[in-house]
Amino acid sequence: MATTTAAVTLTSDLLSDNMSVSASTTCMKAGTTADGLDQMEYGYLDLVTGDEYDLIAATPTATKASKLYLKNHSTDETYFIAVTQNAQAIGKLYGGDWMFIPADFHDAAGDIAITANGGTNKICYALFHEGTALVTT
Amino acid sequence: MATTATISISSDIAPGFGGISESMTLTQAGNLIDIDSTTGFSIRKLSADSVVDLVTMASELVEPKDSVAAKIFIRNIGYKGVIDKAVGVTIGVNAEPIGKLYGGDWMMMPLTCIDADDITATPATDDTVVLEYVMFYEEA
Secondary structure: OOOEEEEEEEEEOOOOOOEEEEEEEEOEOOOOOOOEOOEEEEEEEEEOEOOEEEEEOOOEOOOOOOEEEEEEOOOOOOOEEEEEEOOEEEEEEEOOOEEEEOOOOOOOOOOEEEEEEOOOEEEEEEEEEOOEOOOOO | OOEEEEEEEEEOOOOOOOOEEEEEEOEOOOOOOEOOEEOOOEEEEEOOOOOEEEEOHHHOOOOEOOOOOEEEEEEEOOEOOEOOOOOEEEEEEOOEEEEEEEOOOEEEEEEOOOOOOOEEEEEOOOOOEEEEEEEEEOEO
16 A cells, blocks of 8 residues: 655644644545555646646546645745635745645636746645546647 | 744655655745734534534634735544544635545645635534644734
């Protein structure tokens, strides 16, 4: 079984006592404990301003257990990318920010799209999934 | 004051993939000033397969600033120590399903915090499941 593990440590001193949360999960196929995600794509790209682009164009099999990691590697903190799914705004990743979500490619419109602001943003992403509809040539 | 989040991903799917290890300090939009507000850490027990608001943006005690640098962390911690990888909770934003958190899964994502963009949770079944979550944001 392929094994993909995602761990996070979150700390904050905003509260009266320091908060520290650690979590780790093994990324499994949908609804099973026996089989891990076994396919992935990984990329690093320059994202120019001006248009919205599909980062993931809803090709992984719908309603499965895909996991998407996305980081804005821009070093200018005023740069950001706006992230949407199916035209619904999720939020903005400023330079240095990352996100990790269980992306739900529920139908052909469920694309993950990104738009650069401030200048050309440098993006790193990884999608772990369990199946993709390949496009024939 | 600082809030930080570190992610580590390891995988043996692709030969040669060296993994991912990245940290971020949660800052306000467009500068290096630390983010300054949080909902605090919360848990929510769900026992029905109907949609609920995990965060209702218009009802926060401190109004979050819209469309800036907010983040939310959510984790499915199962129920009474039992983490069921077969049962998921769909997390949504303004009725758009973002993805399903199976037992033990976690997510961290940016938010708009505008009033329409509530964070919703919809369990796949009526089996009891608990979500823990914390939101960080800028005060309006």
